[in-house]
Amino acid sequence: MNGEVIEKVDFAPGRAHRGIEWMGMRRNPVQILHLCDRICGICGVHHALVFAQAVEQIADIEVPDRAYYVRTIIAEFERIQSHILWAGVAAHELGFDTLFYLAWQIREESVDVIEYITGNRVNYGIMMLGGTRRDITADMFPRLEQALQYYEGLLEKMVNLFLNDKTIAMRCKDTGILTKRRALELATVGPTSRASGLAMDVRIDSPYAAYGDLDFDIVLPDVYNSEGNGDVYDRIIVRIFEIKQSIDIIRQCMKQMPEGPVLAEEKYAKLLMNLKKASGEAFARVEAPRGEDMHYVRMNGKQEAPEMWKVKASTYSNQMAWVEILQGEQIADIPIIVASIDPCMSCTDRVAVVGQDGNAGIMTKEHLHRLSVEKTRRLQS
Amino acid sequence: MKLSPSFNRSLWVFHVNSGSCNGCDIEIVAALCPRYDPERFGIKLVGSPRHADVLLVTGPVTHQMRDRVKRVYEQMAAPKVVMCVGTCGQSGGVFYDSYNLDGPIDQVIPVDVYVPGCAPRPEAIIYGVVQAIAKLERLEKEVSS
Amino acid sequence: MRATMTPQELADRFIRKFGSRVSNIQVKERREGVKKLPQKTVWMTVSREDLNDAVAELISIDYPHLGVIAASDNGDMIDLLYHLQVFFGGKHEEICVVFTVQVPKSDPHVPTISGLIPGAVYSEREKQDMIGVTVDGIPDSRRIFLPDDFPEEIYPWRKDEKGIPPSMVKELWKVDRPTDRPVPPVAEPEPVEKKEPEPAKEAPSGGAAE
Numbered sequence: 001m002n003g004e005v006i007e008k009v010d011f012a013p014g015r016a017h018r019g020i021e022w023m024g025m026r027r028n029p030v031q032i033l034h035l036c037d038r039i040c041g042i043c044g045v046h047h048a049l050v051f052a053q054a055v056e057q058i059a060d061i062e063v064p065d066r067a068y069y070v071r072t073i074i075a076e077f078e079r080i081q082s083h084i085l086w087a088g089v090a091a092h093e094l095g096f097d098t099l100f101y102l103a104w105q106i107r108e109e110s111v112d113v114i115e116y117i118t119g120n121r122v123n124y125g126i127m128m129l130g131g132t133r134r135d136i137t138a139d140m141f142p143r144l145e146q147a148l149q150y151y152e153g154l155l156e157k158m159v160n161l162f163l164n165d166k167t168i169a170m171r172c173k174d175t176g177i178l179t180k181r182r183a184l185e186l187a188t189v190g191p192t193s194r195a196s197g198l199a200m201d202v203r204i205d206s207p208y209a210a211y212g213d214l215d216f217d218i219v220l221p222d223v224y225n226s227e228g229n230g231d232v233y234d235r236i237i238v239r240i241f242e243i244k245q246s247i248d249i250i251r252q253c254m255k256q257m258p259e260g261p262v263l264a265e266e267k268y269a270k271l272l273m274n275l276k277k278a279s280g281e282a283f284a285r286v287e288a289p290r291g292e293d294m295h296y297v298r299m300n301g302k303q304e305a306p307e308m309w310k311v312k313a314s315t316y317s318n319q320m321a322w323v324e325i326l327q328g329e330q331i332a333d334i335p336i337i338v339a340s341i342d343p344c345m346s347c348t349d350r351v352a353v354v355g356q357d358g359n360a361g362i363m364t365k366e367h368l369h370r371l372s373v374e375k376t377r378r379l380q381s
Numbered sequence: 382m383k384l385s386p387s388f389n390r391s392l393w394v395f396h397v398n399s400g401s402c403n404g405c406d407i408e409i410v411a412a413l414c415p416r417y418d419p420e421r422f423g424i425k426l427v428g429s430p431r432h433a434d435v436l437l438v439t440g441p442v443t444h445q446m447r448d449r450v451k452r453v454y455e456q457m458a459a460p461k462v463v464m465c466v467g468t469c470g471q472s473g474g475v476f477y478d479s480y481n482l483d484g485p486i487d488q489v490i491p492v493d494v495y496v497p498g499c500a501p502r503p504e505a506i507i508y509g510v511v512q513a514i515a516k517l518e519r520l521e522k523e524v525s526s
Numbered sequence: 527m528r529a530t531m532t533p534q535e536l537a538d539r540f541i542r543k544f545g546s547r548v549s550n551i552q553v554k555e556r557r558e559g560v561k562k563l564p565q566k567t568v569w570m571t572v573s574r575e576d577l578n579d580a581v582a583e584l585i586s587i588d589y590p591h592l593g594v595i596a597a598s599d600n601g602d603m604i605d606l607l608y609h610l611q612v613f614f615g616g617k618h619e620e621i622c623v624v625f626t627v628q629v630p631k632s633d634p635h636v637p638t639i640s641g642l643i644p645g646a647v648y649s650e651r652e653k654q655d656m657i658g659v660t661v662d663g664i665p666d667s668r669r670i671f672l673p674d675d676f677p678e679e680i681y682p683w684r685k686d687e688k689g690i691p692p693s694m695v696k697e698l699w700k701v702d703r704p705t706d707r708p709v710p711p712v713a714e715p716e717p718v719e720k721k722e723p724e725p726a727k728e729a730p731s732g733g734a735a736e
Contacts, residue, residue: 014671015445016400019479022682022690026478035475041404041500057556065560085407104414111411122404122500187592187645198615200591205611205620212563212618258560283609283624285593296596296607308683312594320645369428441698444673473698480682480694481673485701 006334009326013319021309028304029055029129029275030268037123039311042082045074046288047295047311048127053208053284054297055129055306059275066260067131069253072210073144074117074126075286076246076253080151081110082289083239083246086342087162090236093335094171095373099161106154113147116140129271130264141254148247155244162236163224167380172233176325176337179230186324189317190291191238192341195221196230202287214252219245232340239342276304290314290342315343332375334368391423392514395433395457399450399486401440404500405467409437412503419507430456435513441469441482442489454490460520462513464494466506471495530619533566536587536612540570543583548572550626563618571626574636580625581608581639588612590623595649597657599685603628604659606636629659631686638663657683 020039024032029051036047049071056063088103111121117136118124126132136144162168178188183196193200201218203211221228221237228234265271279301285294291314298308318341325337398406413419413426427433430453442450454463463486468474470486486492493516496509531539533553540548550571555564572580584590593609608625629636638661640646650661651670658681661667669676681688 014669014673015443016398016402016440017443017445017481017671017673018400018441018476019481019682020476023476023479025683038402038404038469038475038499041402041407044402044404053558063558068559101415104411105416108411108414108416121502122408184589184591185644187643189591200614204617205614206565206622207563207618208558208565210559212559213561218615256560283593283596283622285622292593294593294609296594296609298598308596308598310594310596316594316648317645320648444675472701477699478695478697480690480696482696482698484696485698488701 004330004332006326006329006331009323011319011322021311024309025305025307028272029306030272032306032309033127033129034125037125037127040313041122042085043078043288043290043293043314044122045078045124045127046286046293047313049075049209050284050286050293050295051297051309052127052129053286054282054295055275055278055299057282057284058280058297058299059129059278061130061264061274063131063264064260064262065258066135067262067264068210069257070132070134070136070262071127072214073136073250073253074114074124074132075209076250077110077114077117079289080243080246081107081114083243084110086239086289086339087158087236090336090339091162093339093369093372094168095376096168102161103158106151106158109147109150113144116143128263129275131262133263135262136257144250144254148250151243151247155240158240158243159224162240163233167376168236169233170379171333171336171376172231172236172340174229174231175329175333176232176340177230178321178325182324183230183321186320187317188291188321190287190289190314190342191235191242192291192318192321194219195228195234195238197221197228200292202285202292206285208284208286210253210256211249213256214249216245216249216252232336235340235342272304275299277301281308288314291318315341319343330375331368332371335372391425392435392510392517393425393427393433394435394437394510395427395430395453396437396439397450397453399438399440399446399470400443400482401467401469405439408500408503409439409466409506412506417503417507419510424510430454431458433457434461434517435510436461436463437466438463438470438486438490438492439466441473441476441479442484442486444481444483447483447489450486450489460517460524462493462517462520463490464496464509464513465492466496466501466509468497468499471497474499530613530616531587531621533568533621536621536623537568537570539587540580540583544572544576544580547576548580565622566620567622567624569624569626571628574627574629577608577625577627578637578639578642581610581642584610584612584623585642590643592643592645592649593622595646595653597653597659597683599657599683600628602632603630604634604657605629606653606659608639634659635662637661638665640665655681657681658688 033048033051036051037044039047084103084107088100091099115121118126126134178196180197183193183198199218204218219238219241221234223241224237279299281298283296285292293314294312296310297306299306396409465471465486469476472485476482494509494513496505498505537551537553548570552569554567557564590610590612596607598605606627610623612621613619636659638650647666650664653659654661655669655672679688682690
């Protein structure tokens, strides 16, 4: 660190290592599905979805068409609540606490709808190998439509509050820049890579569930800002416009949903017996709110538990970008840059600061947050 | 909810995540939002354990976080109340057998209020905080007597 | 528009360049949804000496996105699977390529690909920790996810004697109530009165016949 400017960045992950993959290799696939929900609280249903997809490939389970659409609707609602959550956290890191509370109040509507469909606000437990455990029937559509109209009415306001605000623009433009080439080399995913100009979206590239039938385009920052350069402002743009994209996707799903069952095999004992005999290896990818989420499963036909299970959460790919984008930035900008990749909160524990001549000091999150808020107040006055 | 007259100051809460999936953390922050609005009772989240009365811990304690949780507990000034939010801190929950977890939270620091659930609803968390207030008052009476 | 190719063309290009040094090539497709659009995958096994050349060949086709490096314990060998994706960005044109590299446990070394794809460093560090493969030439070789005081020579994903021994597994649910504080009062269960079961009411249809 050179005065206020960062020179060298180091990052030590591992604070929340619970040994999930190792635990998964001792359990049967239905138990692993419930474990997947709790890998992450914000994007849990995507982990369950991708594990179900991988095992369905191995065991050759045919998923009914209606289940694809139910999965898509739930995944998109989770994306909406995750992006609004992030918008609130970003506002909090900048010092706009009112905006933080407003965003989380708006988020409650989508969490209410998720509770209406699945029964719980977090950890839904709705994915199952071969479909979903509950159906979204036609009499539930009016409630979903009400939530979608609520969000459509608010989108203009959100764009105004986040993107047209002068202070936010001053703090976020040209901060934390990640060029397109570096984003590609560091294997970043999700809104972080899209904000840098890389058109990478698993829903369009390798369509899964019902996305192959739907008509939507990738969201890049030039829908709003034609001079994007991969900074924090572009990431805000991508996430807010993805909320709009999600609303559109859910509407298309509700219109096109085919009839039929939602679960291929209702009896779990039979399902487990089939899985015990399944063997092979497969991987599946989905577009979680933070990026590409990939699970690799290998089963031999001799035991219930998979022989190998590898989880690649989306933040895993994005964390290397921190080392790159924090170089040369000021300390007061650390909270918003770190939050702009949208990590799961347990990763932003502590930051180690290395001084110019090598003496290290540890700054707590609270101290960094205070520095960030002070900078905003200075810019506003 | 009516605060008793002896409790005449606000309740400051510090939150520590000892390796959880963040579900309980989000419900804790959601419990502080305008929908449930505990700030009218003076309950707010602070950034340093030295200012806090109540410690909220989530997650099964991973090996790397164990010392940090202990240190945070020691930095808090008495009287203090520890709340364990979520099932993984109480009996492991889904993570019932693992090589990197150092046990439920009450093996590391003494816990006063347990809020079970995966994730517990914000109403349940607020009820837990109410119980914590009652216990804090009892502790204050003991200290002053 | 940049030129794309079908998965079979990609596989053929690798066969032409590497001949018999790539083996076990499979082209798979997975179709989901009502319209059944395909997700295309090419799997192939390469030797560890050719790994960097294979990745370089893929870069010359289109700079790939590295998903993850998965590893599996396979008896005497360790399988390392490099998941890469090319041709993203268009409409449903992406091809996923998987390079499987088999490494014997007696000589667990594999060259690094971080010279070609810098983003591979974290994944390679994780493999060093978790399954005990040494990555030659890696720029940063510290532990990544496991704690620093984790015992050496114990690799969580191994199924042989170097895996996690049962002594290291902690069962969290087996703890008892903490003993350093008074037990809170437990209310006595209310005595349940035993009531005579009411005589069964007559069925309505039977009653209507009266």
